[in-house]
């Protein structure tokens with residue numbers, strides 16, 4: 357990269373470009389926005405980043421991110437401790453929480469099994485999950501993994517590993533999305549929805 361903006365700014369751009377969803381061009385725009393808006397953007401972001409770096413860590417129970425350990429969800433006694441929802445990453449946990457209808461606990465796997473990328477069970481928090489599943493009062497493990505090849509491979513592997521623990525193992529239903537038109541669905545989704553039909 358030609359250092360047309362000076363080495364400090366180029367370094368800022370290079371770091372921003374490593375963020376998901378930002379390429380070099382959008383990283384340049386973001387850097388420029390930050391530098392032009394020092395008071396309302398750059399300074400608050402600087403202190404937010406410093407605070408996150410100093411205080412946010414991994415929850416030793418579920419693998420989520422929080423400023424406390426155990427995290428706020430694991431420490432919340434009003435949540436149903438008999439349910440563990442397994443998610444690929446913290447982003448999926450946040451999505452479940454935004455939905456607002458789940459009141460159990462979580463287990464963040466830290467990825468998915470992938471033969472292609474060489475990700476085996478040892479790279480994921482599988483042993484910690486089976487250990488948690490054996491602990492009272494856990495009764496059900498919900499596999500909320502992506503509907504992709506790797507997601508489904510991982511779900512089947514986890515179902516096998518959890519088979520001996522005595523807990524019920526369930527998966528999220530797949531099918532017609534809320535507000536979805538049948539016309540717009542792909543054949544695989546329609547087939548899944550048909551298989552997962554239930555009494556009206």
Ligand SMILES: [Zn+2]
Nearest residue numbers: 415418427430
């Ligand atoms: Zn936690």
